[in-house]
Amino acid sequence: MRNGRKGPTGRPRGFDTDEALERAMLVFWEHGYEGAGLSTLTRAMGISTTSMYAAFGNKEELFRKVLERYTEGPSAYLARALEEPTAREVAGAILAGTVRxxxxxxxxxxxxxxxxxxxxxxxxxxxxxxxAAWRNDGCTRVRERFQRAVEEGDLPPETDPGLLARYVTTLAFGIAVQAASGVDREELRAMADAALGNWPIRP
Amino acid sequence: MRNGRKGPTGRPRGFDTDEALERAMLVFWEHGYEGAGLSTLTRAMGISTTSMYAAFGNKEELFRKVLERYTEGPSAYLARALEEPTAREVAGAILAGTVRxxxxxxxxxxxxxxxxxxxxxxxxxxxxxxxAAWRNDGCTRVRERFQRAVEEGDLPPETDPGLLARYVTTLAFGIAVQAASGVDREELRAMADAALGNWPIRP
DNA sequence: CGATTTCCGTATCGATCGATGCAGAAGTCG
DNA sequence: CGACTTCTGCATCGATCGATACGGAAATCG
Structure with a gap:
């Protein structure tokens, strides 16, 4: 559709796709996929429904693009955390990033x-x-990182990386629920620190 | 409205309120408050929308009654867990009940x-x-139980009961998210057991 | 400029949302 | 039985859901 080799270029889009996605992300974040109506979304994005459908396909594809943006934006702390030198620091960075x-x-x-x-x-x-696949993928990536930590001797050889990854992600998801309930940031940070006080947990 | 002192009794209700509430609970549980439409709810309850409004008021009040039923039914493990003799057993019962x-x-x-x-x-x-208030109330009750444990000498005197309660409920909410993502029961049980391996956590 | 292409505002689609009005059936009283 | 009360089935309400058709405006080409 875009950039066929023949003919004039046509009128360029009148809004910034990136900024529209950012606005849509905030609406989906606050109201959820089904709680965010087209009218609320387009009002926040500053465009009409016609422009939204022309640019993003439909509501579901808009959400998919928003999720990609979220993964590389607000949720990018996960990828950075996986590069910490030790498993303990990985876990700490994940929980600190989640709280933040x-x-x-x-x-x-x-x-x-x-x-x-x-x-x-x-x-x-x-x-x-x-x-659900997005969450499970996050847990898988943490498990693979902990598996590497076991192989490197960073974690004791009898450690179960899957168990440990499930523990850290369970805390992270729980923190997200607490935050959505209005729990204070400092309280969650203190709790996350204390949770890693005895590390690693063992089966 | 019911049982005014004057006049005949009138036609009795043609369905079992308790069973209708149970069916509604399962629908809300699976689809959420907004994801459960009146047509889905009434079909599952086996009654018409008119009967639902006459018996429960409206959708929101129906949900409130469903939540009460949920608290005293599937979520009753919390109240039972708070009666365990030690804080450690309280925490274990909460997590085991959540997984179950x-x-x-x-x-x-x-x-x-x-x-x-x-x-x-x-x-x-x-x-x-x-x-959100329901979740925070659960955390408060756990905190009060841990506070009692500190006073009884069951927990070390320097323990922060609020921190400990936030930790246990965060794990519980995280388990709920994992379960909604399709994670296996046995894996969650093993993770919950391991999480309490080093008890209590300390600030 | 004129031709062409694309974008965008308005109006609207059918479906579903939660919620009611109405009339008659069904049951409980004296 | 007959008076009275309540429940229930059908039809429908206005609002909103996600999604489009249409046509004019705008921008880029030769």
């Missing part, structure tokens, strides 16, 4: 990947499955 | 109190706040 992102002032409380579509109607199950 | 309830076969995965209304549209914020 889920309780940032002037941003919606909680985590888009958790509250975006936990329980939905029949028409939203595709997005529900997408987010 | 959020992964019970033939029941919806996850926790109604978590996925019932985490992120909603403007018209659902009353229910959202209701569930």
């Amino acid at each position: 992102t889920t309780t940032r002032p002037a941003h919606p409380a909680g985590c888009l990947g958790v509250q975006g579509a936990l329980a939905v109607s029949d028409s939203g199950q595709a997005v529900r499955d997408l987010l | 309830t959020t992964t019970r076969p033939a029941h919806p995965a996850g926790c109604l109190g978590v996925q019932g209304a985490l992120a909603v549209s403007d018209s659902g914020q009353a229910v959202r706040d209701l569930l």
Whole structure:
């Protein structure tokens, strides 16, 4: 559709796609996939429904692009945390990043990947499955990092990397729920620090 | 309205209120407050929308009654756990009960109190706040139980009961999210056991 | 400029949302 | 039985849902 080799270029788009996605991300983050109506979304994006459909396809594809943006933006702390030198620092960075992102002032409380579509109607199950896969993928990446830590001798050889990854992600998802409930940032940070006081947990 | 002192009794209700509430609970549990439409609810309850409004008021009041039923039914493990003799056993019972309830076969995965209304549209914020208060109330009750444990010498005197309660409930909410993502029951059970391997956590 | 392409504002689609009005059936009283 | 009360099935309400059709405005080409 774009850039066929023949003919004039046509009128360029009248709005910034990146900024529109950012606005849409904040709406989905606050209200969830199904709680965010087209009217609310387009009003926040500053465009009409026609422009939204022309630029992003439909509501579900808009959400998919928003989730990509979220992964590389507010949730980028995960990828950075996986590069910490020790498993203990990886876990600490994940929890600290989760607390920071889920309780940032002037941003919606909680985590888009958790509250975006936990329980939905029949028409939203595709997005529900997408987010479930997103969460499970996060846990898998943490497990692989802990597996490497075992191989490197950073973690004791009898450590179960899957168990440990499930523990850290469970804390992270729980923090997201607490944040969505209005719990204070400092309290969550203190709790996360204390949770890693005895590290690593063992089966 | 019911049982005014004058006049005949009138035609009795043609369905079992308790069973209708049970069916509604399962629908809200699976689809959330806003994801459960009146047509889905009434079909599952086996009654018409008119009967639902006559018996329960409206959708929001129906949900409130469903939440009460959930608290005294699937979530009753919390009240029982608080009566365990030691703080350590309280925490263990809470996590074991959470795993059991959020992964019970033939029941919806996850926790109604978590996925019932985490992120909603403007018209659902009353229910959202209701569930946030429900979760915070659970944390408060755990904190008060741990406070008692400190006074009884069951927990070390320097223990922070609020921190410990936040830790246990964060794990519980995280378990609910994992369960909603399809994580296996046995894996969650093993993780919960390991999480309490070093008890209590300290600030 | 004129031709062509694309974007965008308005108006609207059918479906579903939660919620009711109405009338008659069904049951409980004296 | 007959008076009275309540429940229930059908139809429908206005609002909103996600999604489009259409046509004019705007921008880029030769």
